[in-house]
Amino acid sequence: MTPKQRLFERLYCLLLRFYPRKFRYEFSDEMLLVFTSSVNDAAQYGFVSLACTFLREMRDLPGSIMHQYLDRIHDRAISLYKQMIKFLSWMIFDQGRDPIMTEKNKSNNWNISKHDALKAVLPPVLFGLGITLAPLVAGGKWNEIPRWRLYTSVVVMALPMAVIAVGGFIALVKRIPDWGYTWVGVAMMGALMLIKAYAEELDDIGRYIISQVGDLVLGSTALLGVLVVLAWVAIRGWQQAGLMSMGMASVLGLTLLQTVSNPPMNRQDLSMLSLPLGIFAGGLIYLYATHKHGIKALSLTGVGIMNIVLIWVAHTAWLPWMLSRDKVSPIWPLVILFSGALLSGPVLGWMSTPLRRKLRNA
Amino acid sequence: MKPSFDINTNIPLTEATLLILLSLANEPRHGYAIMKDVQDLSEGRVVLSTGTLYGALKRLLDQSWISRIDSPENEQDANGRSRKSYILTHLGRSILDAEINRIQSLAAAAQLRTAGRQA
Numbered sequence: 001m002t003p004k005q006r007l008f009e010r011l012y013c014l015l016l017r018f019y020p021r022k023f024r025y026e027f028s029d030e031m032l033l034v035f036t037s038s039v040n041d042a043a044q045y046g047f048v049s050l051a052c053t054f055l056r057e058m059r060d061l062p063g064s065i066m067h068q069y070l071d072r073i074h075d076r077a078i079s080l081y082k083q084m085i086k087f088l089s090w091m092i093f094d095q096g097r098d099p100i101m102t103e104k105n106k107s108n109n110w111n112i113s114k115h116d117a118l119k120a121v122l123p124p125v126l127f128g129l130g131i132t133l134a135p136l137v138a139g140g141k142w143n144e145i146p147r148w149r150l151y152t153s154v155v156v157m158a159l160p161m162a163v164i165a166v167g168g169f170i171a172l173v174k175r176i177p178d179w180g181y182t183w184v185g186v187a188m189m190g191a192l193m194l195i196k197a198y199a200e201e202l203d204d205i206g207r208y209i210i211s212q213v214g215d216l217v218l219g220s221t222a223l224l225g226v227l228v229v230l231a232w233v234a235i236r237g238w239q240q241a242g243l244m245s246m247g248m249a250s251v252l253g254l255t256l257l258q259t260v261s262n263p264p265m266n267r268q269d270l271s272m273l274s275l276p277l278g279i280f281a282g283g284l285i286y287l288y289a290t291h292k293h294g295i296k297a298l299s300l301t302g303v304g305i306m307n308i309v310l311i312w313v314a315h316t317a318w319l320p321w322m323l324s325r326d327k328v329s330p331i332w333p334l335v336i337l338f339s340g341a342l343l344s345g346p347v348l349g350w351m352s353t354p355l356r357r358k359l360r361n362a
Numbered sequence: 363m364k365p366s367f368d369i370n371t372n373i374p375l376t377e378a379t380l381l382i383l384l385s386l387a388n389e390p391r392h393g394y395a396i397m398k399d400v401q402d403l404s405e406g407r408v409v410l411s412t413g414t415l416y417g418a419l420k421r422l423l424d425q426s427w428i429s430r431i432d433s434p435e436n437e438q439d440a441n442g443r444s445r446k447s448y449i450l451t452h453l454g455r456s457i458l459d460a461e462i463n464r465i466q467s468l469a470a471a472a473q474l475r476t477a478g479r480q481a
Contacts, residue, residue, distance in 0.1 A: 026420070030393050030416070033445065064414055
């Protein structure tokens with residue numbers, strides 16, 4: 001081997017270090033061997049041939065190195081993508097305690113056990129109970145009763161809500177088992193309503209309890225949370241998302257009865273309807289969860305009709321007050337909002353069918 | 363890289379890949395022998411550099427079209443290191459056969475068409 005050949009070999013050996021480590025470990029010895037053979041062969045035909053061989057190698061080497069790095073990035077991206085899909089699939093379909101969930105999801109008809117359905121019924125019932133009990137305990141207009149009665153009524157109303165919040169949290173931690181859709185729906189929509197209600201309240205010196213910025217941040221976060229969880233459930237299927245929507249829509253409707261029991265309407269009589277209507281919504285949820293498509297559609301329609309009736313009831317209760325202040329009753333925006341909340345689950349579930357198939361096949 | 367076992371999705375092959383697979387069609391070869399054989403097969407038109415050759419070999423290994431074996435003892439290098447040779451796998455051979463069939467069909471169709479024009 002001439003000094004020139006040795007120099008070329010050393011230079012090539014140095015350049016091989018620029019390859020990714022894994023590639024270098026696997027191929028660099030062989031590559032050096034092949035390079036040496038090429039150079040030795042070319043040297044037999046003189047310096048020009050040797051130089052041409054060396055230049056050809058040098059010309060192709062940067063591209064080859066770059067290609068290996070791009071391949072490595074591509075492989076890592078693919079690996080990351082697969083891990084992400086696997087994680088999403090685990091989050092969405094594999095509910096841990098229920099290994100047959102994935103199989104169950106594959107059938108067109110999704111029903112849950114009667115035991116789970118009974119658990120799913122509880123959130124709107126509890127929500128209605130809280131709204132009904134509060135004015136009963138208060139026993140009069142909230143601005144006319146002693147403070148201790150007011151606080152007691154607030155606590156009585158807050159207790160069922162706290163149970164719903166804890167249930168919703170447990171359902172989320174358990175990656176929303178069959179019984180958990182309504183709990184999560186009611187808890188998250190309830191939290192959103194609570195934030196919006198408090199954002200309207202003034203403290204003793206006339207300032208808002210929650211500042212406008214706070215209202216914006218908290219409200220947006222809660223709304224985003226609702227949307228994320230709804231999307232998560234929707235990927236499981238329109239029927240599951242429909243159950244969550246029924247919980248959300250029930251809360252919206254029942255909240256109206258709580259609203260009209262407050263000053264200036266003071267219609268505590270109407271808030272008494274909350275418990276029976278909560279039970280009615282719970283009954284519809286039970287039917288939805290345990291029956292086939294036709295009954296599911298009827299149950300959804302039932303909650304929709306209940307909400308329209310509640311909007312009308314609330315409208316009649318606050319209309320005189322609104323008219324006295326030249327305000328317009330938001331009856332149509334409420335109809336759109338409530339119907340949107342009710343239909344959002346099934347529609348999102350239907351729209352996410354391609355994604356669901358992709359995740360199941362992952 | 364996950365190997366794709368659907369032959370039709372893997373063809374047509376690039377010229378370099380086809381030549382490397384052709385080079386391994388009859389017997390296992392080590393890197394330098396593949397490089398020389400590719401040059402011969404293409405009548406000097408395709409001259410692979412070492413980097414290009416090993417980039418292609420790595421891809422073919424990842425796709426399970428070829429596999430690597432130790433060369434016989436008489437093919438050791440000056441330092442006594444055993445050279446690695448490459449051999450077509452069953453999948454690689456199937457893909458090569460499919461590509462050859464494709465090229466033959468294409469050539470036959472082209473011959474038929476040009477023969478008709480000449481007549």
